[in-house]
Amino acid sequence: MPEKSYEARLAEFEARINRGEKIEPGDWMPDEYRKNLIRMISQHAHSEIVGQLPEGKWIPHAPGFRRKLTLIAKVQDEAGHGQLLYRAAETLGKSREEMMDELLTGKAKYSNVFNYPTPTWADVGIIGWLVDTAAVINQTMLAQSSYGPYARAMKRICYEESFHIKQGYDSVVALAKGTPEQRALIQDAIHRWWYPTLMMSGPPDALSVHSQLALRWKIKTKSNEQVRQEFVDHIVPQIRALGFDVPDPDCVYDERTGHYRYTQPDWEELRRVVNGDGPCNAERLAARRKAHEEGRWVREALAVKYQKQREVAAA
Amino acid sequence: MSLTIPSHIPLEHFKRFVLSMADDELVLGHRDSEWTGHAPILEEDIAFSNIAQDEIGHALVWYTMYMELGGPSPDEMGFLREWKDFRCCHFVTYPRGDFAYTVVRQYLFDVAEQVRLQGLLSSSVDALRSVAEKLLREESYHLLHSQGLVERLGDATPESHERMQRAVTEAFPQALGIFEELEGESFLVEAGAFVGNAALRSDWLKEVVPVLHKASLQAPVQLEAENVKVLVSPHEGGRRGQHLEYLKQLVDDMQQVYRLAPQSQW
Numbered sequence: 251m252p253e254k255s256y257e258a259r260l261a262e263f264e265a266r267i268n269r270g271e272k273i274e275p276g277d278w279m280p281d282e283y284r285k286n287l288i289r290m291i292s293q294h295a296h297s298e299i300v301g302q303l304p305e306g307k308w309i310p311h312a313p314g315f316r317r318k319l320t321l322i323a324k325v326q327d328e329a330g331h332g333q334l335l336y337r338a339a340e341t342l343g344k345s346r347e348e349m350m351d352e353l354l355t356g357k358a359k360y361s362n363v364f365n366y367p368t369p370t371w372a373d374v375g376i377i378g379w380l381v382d383t384a385a386v387i388n389q390t391m392l393a394q395s396s397y398g399p400y401a402r403a404m405k406r407i408c409y410e411e412s413f414h415i416k417q418g419y420d421s422v423v424a425l426a427k428g429t430p431e432q433r434a435l436i437q438d439a440i441h442r443w444w445y446p447t448l449m450m451s452g453p454p455d456a457l458s459v460h461s462q463l464a465l466r467w468k469i470k471t472k473s474n475e476q477v478r479q480e481f482v483d484h485i486v487p488q489i490r491a492l493g494f495d496v497p498d499p500d501c502v503y504d505e506r507t508g509h510y511r512y513t514q515p516d517w518e519e520l521r522r523v524v525n526g527d528g529p530c531n532a533e534r535l536a537a538r539r540k541a542h543e544e545g546r547w548v549r550e551a552l553a554v555k556y557q558k559q560r561e562v563a564a565a
Numbered sequence: 566m567s568l569t570i571p572s573h574i575p576l577e578h579f580k581r582f583v584l585s586m587a588d589d590e591l592v593l594g595h596r597d598s599e600w601t602g603h604a605p606i607l608e609e610d611i612a613f614s615n616i617a618q619d620e621i622g623h624a625l626v627w628y629t630m631y632m633e634l635g636g637p638s639p640d641e642m643g644f645l646r647e648w649k650d651f652r653c654c655h656f657v658t659y660p661r662g663d664f665a666y667t668v669v670r671q672y673l674f675d676v677a678e679q680v681r682l683q684g685l686l687s688s689s690v691d692a693l694r695s696v697a698e699k700l701l702r703e704e705s706y707h708l709l710h711s712q713g714l715v716e717r718l719g720d721a722t723p724e725s726h727e728r729m730q731r732a733v734t735e736a737f738p739q740a741l742g743i744f745e746e747l748e749g750e751s752f753l754v755e756a757g758a759f760v761g762n763a764a765l766r767s768d769w770l771k772e773v774v775p776v777l778h779k780a781s782l783q784a785p786v787q788l789e790a791e792n793v794k795v796l797v798s799p800h801e802g803g804r805r806g807q808h809l810e811y812l813k814q815l816v817d818d819m820q821q822v823y824r825l826a827p828q829s830q831w
């Protein structure tokens with residue numbers, strides 16, 4: 251039987267996607283699809299583990315047993331998400347070690363939002379509430395992704411993230427009902443996180459080269475603008491209901507469109523932050539590198555032991 | 566006071582005993598949580614975060630008992646109490662060190678907790694028996710994990726062996742401080758509330774020395790027929806509130822936010 255042509259395979263592949271079938275690891279896929287997915291999933295995995303750091307900083311200071319326990323659990327969940335996503339990316343033929351190296355050398359990117367500082371305890375609540383809400387909206391969309399392992403990982407992650415949102419909101423409400431100083435911490439944090447959070451869903455799609463292919467092959471199913479609008483429509487009424495405001499006087503409900511209007515974030519800032527020049531990029535990477543370097547002997551030792559055990563089992 | 570203990574057991578001594586366990590668990594759990602986000606591999610990041618939550622959860626169980634015996638609330642105990650009033654052993658207060666030290670400390674503590682809880686299963690105090698039963702279920706997982714790491718890291722590579730041996734040498738005399746005698750302990754032993762620290766210490770030695778040995782790690786002891794003779798002196802003082810500066814720093818960190826508005830909710 252003659253080999254099928256690339257065009258024939260591509261047509262078959264796209265037909266499967268259009269029928270709503272999931273692509274699985276052993277299936278034929280265009281190189282560009284594989285590359286796009288590896289890039290997206292590994293960026294996503296890196297975001298989870300770098301994302302442990304801004305909130306993790308507050309674990310030693312969390313006020314009270316309940317907050318201390320839930321914060322450790324949450325930051326632990328993020329490590330679990332990283333693990334899950336690295337595994338999903340590995341199904342496409344790239345090892346966790348390779349991906350880790352790309353993160354540590356600064357070659358790989360991760361979410362802009364984790365390159366901002368967390369100077370107060372209120373940041374923990376605000377990240378859980380705002381940032382995780384934005385993440386869940388994006389990830390709910392990705393749970394429909396055409397690549398099976400990615401879609402399934404997203405489903406599980408969304409389930410856990412929804413608890414993070416509840417906990418974040420709960421912690422914000424506690425401060426909102428507290429002293430004037432506690433309320434002020436929340437307002438200040440909302441102002442600082444507003445634009446970085448809006449940027450999370452990425453630049454308008456016209457600007458984004460990757461978006462076009464990702465949409466065509468249903469790696470993602472909504473545009474960046476759609477995801478961002480969903481977030482704004484969802485979160486603004488919640489913020490205002492607690493008596494806080496967003497740092498955007500033009501953020502008003504538009505009767506005509508049924509959506510909130512909002513000022514576009516500074517896309518130049520996003521470009522800088524994603525490319526390594528944000529307020530905390532150096533600090534975040536330094537922390538990851540330190541953990542990686544100091545942990546090398548442990549990974550080596552465990553690998554040696556694992557190898558020995560296999561030899562014993564084989565003998 | 567919602568919990569009563571048999572009248573022949575002096576309440577003050579009993580509370581001190583409960584507090585020493587609560588403080589050990591909270592402080593060690595806090596130290597374990599310092600690895601969250603910084604561990605050598607994701608799998609250990611997750612494992613130590615789990616252990617941290619369990620230990621802090623155990624502390625909460627003991628502080629709740631303390632409250633039911635007429636003490637302040639768990640949050641007040643953890644987040645408003647002066648560091649000098651903690652009754653943990655020095656062992657749990659030392660900085661987290663490298664991963665070898667963390668693993669060895671966790672293992673030595675897990676075994677101590679295991680023998681302590683096992684002893685409490687036959688306590689004359691109902692409340693101690695039921696708590697021990699509950700906590701032992703989680704502890705067996707810790708022990709499985711920490712002992713597994715000791716066994717694998719002890720002789721895997723020259724570097725891992727060297728680090729693990731250094732950690733054992735450092736941690737062993739510190740760990741003996743877990744068994745520092747509590748003031749009024751003899752009353753509790755007489756009443757059958759618990760078996761006493763001297764007995765726990767010998768149970769602990771019988772368990773840890775062979776495991777370390779099997780992992781090619783040398784404990785500072787001499788084996789004499791049935792007996793294990795310890796060649797180093799224990800780091801004591803914690804049970805009497807004579808603490809190292811490490812604890813002050815840890816407590817400052819832990820209470821930093823809570824103390825900003827102690828009357829408010831967080």
Ligand SMILES: [Fe+2]
Pocket residue numbers: 298327328331407411
């Ligand atoms: Fe996550």
Ligand SMILES: [Fe+2]
Pocket residue numbers: 590619620623678704
């Ligand atoms: Fe415990």
Ligand SMILES: [Fe+2]
Pocket residue numbers: 620674675678704707708
């Ligand atoms: Fe334990």
